[in-house]
Amino acid sequence: xxxxxxxxxxLDADTATEILDTAAEMATVAGREIKKLPALRGRTVVNLxxxxxxxxxxxFEAAAKRLSADVINFSAKGSSVAKGESLKDTAxxxxxMGADAVVVRHPASGAPHRLANWVDGSVVNAGDGTHEHxxxxxxxxxxMRARLGRLAGLSVAVVGDVLHSRVARxxxxxxxxxxxxxxxxxxxTLIPVDIAGALAPGTDVSYDLDAVLPDVDVVMMLRVxxxxxxxxxxxxxxxxxxxYGLDGPRMRRLPEHxxxxxxxxxNRGMEITPEVADSPRSTIVEQVTNGVxxxxxxxxxxxxxxxx
Amino acid sequence: xxxPPAARSSPPRQPSVKVILASADVQRVVDRIAHQILxxxxxxxxTVLLGIPTRGxxxxxxxxxxxxxxxxxxxxVGVLDITLYRDDLRRHATRAIGPTQVPSGGIDxxxxxxxxxxxxxxxxxxxxxxxxxxxxxxxSVQLAVLVDRGHRELPIxxxxxxxxxxxxxxxxxxVTLAETDGADEVKLYGGTTS
Amino acid sequence: MTAYLITSVSIVGAAPTDLLIxxxxxxxxxxxxxxxxxxxxxxxxxVALPGLVDLHTHLREPGRExxxxxxxxxxxxxxGGYTAVCAMANTSPxxxxxxxxxxxxxxxxxxxxxxxxxxxxxxxxxxxxxxAELGAMADSAARVRIFSDDGHCVADPxxxxxxxxxxxxxxxxxxxxxxxPRLTEGAQMHEGEVSTRLGLIGWPAVAEEAIxxxxxxxxxxxxxxxxxxxxxxxxSVEVLRQAKARGVRVTAEVTPHxxxxxxxxxETYDPVFKVNPPLRTADDIAxxxxxLADGVIDVIATDHAPHAVEDKECEWxxxxxxxxxxxxxxxxxxxxxxxxxxxxxxxxxRTPARIAGLTGHGVDPAPGVPANLxxxxxxxxxxxxxxxxxxxxxxxxxxxxxxxxxxxATFLRGEPTVLDGKAVK
Numbered sequence: 001x002x003x004x005x006x007x008x009x010x011l012d013a014d015t016a017t018e019i020l021d022t023a024a025e026m027a028t029v030a031g032r033e034i035k036k037l038p039a040l041r042g043r044t045v046v047n048l049x050x051x052x053x054x055x056x057x058x059x060f061e062a063a064a065k066r067l068s069a070d071v072i073n074f075s076a077k078g079s080s081v082a083k084g085e086s087l088k089d090t091a092x093x094x095x096x097m098g099a100d101a102v103v104v105r106h107p108a109s110g111a112p113h114r115l116a117n118w119v120d121g122s123v124v125n126a127g128d129g130t131h132e133h134x135x136x137x138x139x140x141x142x143x144m145r146a147r148l149g150r151l152a153g154l155s156v157a158v159v160g161d162v163l164h165s166r167v168a169r170x171x172x173x174x175x176x177x178x179x180x181x182x183x184x185x186x187x188x189t190l191i192p193v194d195i196a197g198a199l200a201p202g203t204d205v206s207y208d209l210d211a212v213l214p215d216v217d218v219v220m221m222l223r224v225x226x227x228x229x230x231x232x233x234x235x236x237x238x239x240x241x242x243x244y245g246l247d248g249p250r251m252r253r254l255p256e257h258x259x260x261x262x263x264x265x266x267n268r269g270m271e272i273t274p275e276v277a278d279s280p281r282s283t284i285v286e287q288v289t290n291g292v293x294x295x296x297x298x299x300x301x302x303x304x305x306x307x308x
Numbered sequence: 309x310x311x312p313p314a315a316r317s318s319p320p321r322q323p324s325v326k327v328i329l330a331s332a333d334v335q336r337v338v339d340r341i342a343h344q345i346l347x348x349x350x351x352x353x354x355t356v357l358l359g360i361p362t363r364g365x366x367x368x369x370x371x372x373x374x375x376x377x378x379x380x381x382x383x384x385v386g387v388l389d390i391t392l393y394r395d396d397l398r399r400h401a402t403r404a405i406g407p408t409q410v411p412s413g414g415i416d417x418x419x420x421x422x423x424x425x426x427x428x429x430x431x432x433x434x435x436x437x438x439x440x441x442x443x444x445x446x447x448s449v450q451l452a453v454l455v456d457r458g459h460r461e462l463p464i465x466x467x468x469x470x471x472x473x474x475x476x477x478x479x480x481x482x483v484t485l486a487e488t489d490g491a492d493e494v495k496l497y498g499g500t501t502s
Numbered sequence: 503m504t505a506y507l508i509t510s511v512s513i514v515g516a517a518p519t520d521l522l523i524x525x526x527x528x529x530x531x532x533x534x535x536x537x538x539x540x541x542x543x544x545x546x547x548x549v550a551l552p553g554l555v556d557l558h559t560h561l562r563e564p565g566r567e568x569x570x571x572x573x574x575x576x577x578x579x580x581x582g583g584y585t586a587v588c589a590m591a592n593t594s595p596x597x598x599x600x601x602x603x604x605x606x607x608x609x610x611x612x613x614x615x616x617x618x619x620x621x622x623x624x625x626x627x628x629x630x631x632x633x634a635e636l637g638a639m640a641d642s643a644a645r646v647r648i649f650s651d652d653g654h655c656v657a658d659p660x661x662x663x664x665x666x667x668x669x670x671x672x673x674x675x676x677x678x679x680x681x682x683p684r685l686t687e688g689a690q691m692h693e694g695e696v697s698t699r700l701g702l703i704g705w706p707a708v709a710e711e712a713i714x715x716x717x718x719x720x721x722x723x724x725x726x727x728x729x730x731x732x733x734x735x736x737x738s739v740e741v742l743r744q745a746k747a748r749g750v751r752v753t754a755e756v757t758p759h760x761x762x763x764x765x766x767x768x769e770t771y772d773p774v775f776k777v778n779p780p781l782r783t784a785d786d787i788a789x790x791x792x793x794l795a796d797g798v799i800d801v802i803a804t805d806h807a808p809h810a811v812e813d814k815e816c817e818w819x820x821x822x823x824x825x826x827x828x829x830x831x832x833x834x835x836x837x838x839x840x841x842x843x844x845x846x847x848x849x850x851x852r853t854p855a856r857i858a859g860l861t862g863h864g865v866d867p868a869p870g871v872p873a874n875l876x877x878x879x880x881x882x883x884x885x886x887x888x889x890x891x892x893x894x895x896x897x898x899x900x901x902x903x904x905x906x907x908x909x910x911a912t913f914l915r916g917e918p919t920v921l922d923g924k925a926v927k
Contacts (some may be wrong), residue, residue: 015414019403036442037390037442039393039397086816087816106817108817108820111771114818129701166701193697194698198698198699302402305403
């Protein structure tokens with residue numbers, strides 16, 4: 001069993017499948033009167049958030065609490081962190097408090113890897129810089145499997161600002177491990193160099209969304225920040241959404257069974273129109289629900305036994 | 309699925325294997341438990357069988373099938389995974405969890421009979437009672453086991469016992485079933501032959 | 503003054519002979535020397551080289567004495583076989599006036615472990631806006647000849663042209679940190695497969711190559727000398743090769759780490775491997791090694807860059823770039839080039855001394871020359887332990903690596919700074 005979850009690359013097909021299967025069992029708890037399991041009683045999970053991300057923090061918090069863990073939220077704002085305490089000193093503090101797991105969100109790529117050197121507990125990467133967000137990829141895979149019945153052989157288009165997207169990196173790694181085929185779509189300025197070699201051989205790149213749509217089972221829209229145009233990644237929001245936004249007419253080019261995903265938060269009108277976001281193909285609300293089950297599965301598999 | 313006792317002696321010098329129940333014996337024992345359930349529950353009305361994985365689950369299905377053969381009643385069958393309720397999670401690498409399937413009628417107000425293969429320390433049953441508590445509120449809970457090998461560590465006893473096997477702590481009892489292992493058999497391992 | 507007799511030592515790889523150091527100079531060279539008053543150093547199996555000269559050292563004083571001082575850096579240099587180092591200007595305050603360069607020069611004299619030759623800043627405060635008083639620094643006691651904004655690129659082409667022209671008056675040289683700043687905004691590591699995987703902003707090779715290409719054209723146009731710091735890419739090698747073939751007066755250096763380590767080292771996110779320019783690919787390493795052998799690259803320079811613990815034990819993006827180099831450079835050269843003693847002497851002593859204008863350094867041991875030399879045990883292997891380094895900092899990328907070669911003794915003008923592998927003072 002793995003000790004930390006830092007990257008989608010930490011998961012082989014068996015482990016990833018075990019997490020998804022466990023998540024499916026965890027999901028049944030949500031339908032019960034008592035939404036609580038005793039498995040992590042007496043364990044302490046720290047949510048260490050250096051960036052505001054209420055949705056991710058709440059999702060991890062709900063997951064830990066449903067497994068009866070004690071949860072400590074450590075937000076960088078208004079804490080010693082804001083006063084300039086180093087990550088290492090914070091890690092030593094958490095270590096002294098007996099944290100069994102640290103769920104970390106950080107603006108610097110690789111910060112969870114550093115943290116893992118300094119604490120004995122498990123580290124879960126809840127998003128680091130422009131690197132990875134492995135539990136998001138797991139909940140995306142879970143959602144695809146739940147909707148489409150399988151992952152192997154699926155064709156998935158990931159569309160938008162791949163360069164700055166931790167969601168895209170984790171998804172490419174995990175989906176490839178699980179046998180899906182990923183095509184990255186966006187303007188060339190927002191597709192990082194050597195992506196197939198860097199992440200997964202067989203990953204395709206396309207600059208033409210319309211050409212890709214008729215052949216995919218899943219289209220995953222990434223959040224695109226308007227500020228990127230200041231750095232000349234694209235000329236204007238209008239041109240971006242005209243070339244790479246998903247609107248009604250484009251959605252109708254998708255195969256009938258295809259689903260539309262978005263990790264949130266959405267820029268309605270930028271990368272996705274309200275018509276698409278609110279359509280029956282959209283899994284955006286399910287993704288949020290599934291996030292709790294998947295994070296329960298991850299916390300259980302990391303903390304539920306003696307994995308040292 | 310029996311809990312090992314907390315302390316276990318080193319392997320015996322001369323291990324032995326003894327067949328306690330052969331295939332036909334297992335079937336006879338299951339039949340007898342089915343009859344006992346019918347008798348003790350006045351025809352198995354308002355009764356639900358919940359098997360504890362791994363081998364309690366097929367045993368519960370067999371019992372339900374024998375009961376419906378004998379008396380033409382349909383007893384709902386489910387599976388109750390107790391992994392997340394175990395008291396020794398931290399002593400082992402993380403265990404994979406299995407499915408919990410509660411019959412569609414639920415268990416509230418019903419007589420629930422927990423079914424397992426071997427009753428040993430009683431800790432599995434303790435965990436099952438906790439798990440049951442989170443799933444619903446039965447009117448009563450009973451316990452059926454294929455084998456009781458003794459050495460209880462908790463105040464738990466079975467309502468239906470297929471066979472009592474006196475054992476030494478160093479010995480182990482292994483149940484195999486056709487559904488999970490290919491053949492029905494109960495074997496006693498270990499101990500020293502004198 | 504104590505005399506030293508080194509017996510049976512190979513001078514720059516030649517047949518073993520004896521070497522007598524007396525009164526600050528090499529007094530005699532030849533077999534069977536006898537000097538009853540001299541301390542005898544058994545040189546059997548050892549190699550004597552002219553003392554190494556580093557064109558690119560950060561000594562951090564004044565300003566960051568917690569990371570290094572002139573004295574601690576000088577000791578590290580002596581232990582690495584160096585007898586002279588060029589101290590970069592990015593101190594606090596910046597070495598952009600005669601006062602600061604004289605202070606550094608004086609601190610070096612007081613330490614007395616190596617000759618510390620200050621480098622002057624090209625622009626005031628390294629800000630890249632207007633020229634520092636280059637002439638005043640040249641005329642100061644420090645006699646500055648190399649000017650560099652190292653750490654920053656002199657990106658403005660007009661300012662670069664003026665600097666190249668201006669220093670001709672006192673035979674100065676501009677050492678450029680070639681990094682197009684707009685192409686490297688926020689850059690964290692080499693732009694390529696690994697940066698994509700790690701989600702770190704890439705530092706593209708072209709950002710270095712574009713500046714070198716521009717600068718060799720400018721140097722050619724104004725007929726000035728240009729030195730290129732820490733060349734790191736195969737493309738830069740090609741630009742330099744063509745410029746040299748045309749007769750441009752350009753010299754170039756490569757660091758030990760760019761000859762050995764690739765960008766894959768970043769995969770642990772341990773900022774001990776963060777450096778500027780960044781570690782590149784295996785193809786770049788191959789090109790740099792062959793350029794070093796054929797002379798397109800003239801010099802190995804350490805870019806010794808000590809950093810305090812808190813500046814490295816942190817997130818990669820927040821860490822300062824730079825690595826220690828003085829105490830390991832010769833071992834890396836030996837590892838990369840093999841026992842090519844003449845080549846090592848050329849790239850690490852004679853040529854850098856000539857570029858820096860350091861007379862008395864970079865001269866092979868021979869009767870009458872100043873006794874600036876170092877003695878190496880090429881057969882020794884040592885495992886690098888950061889805690890054992892003389893530098894005040896611990897940011898060596900070679901921790902727990904086993905490297906060939908060990909400095910046995912170093913002499914500065916006849917005085918030992920290192921004996922028996924240990925610093926004398």
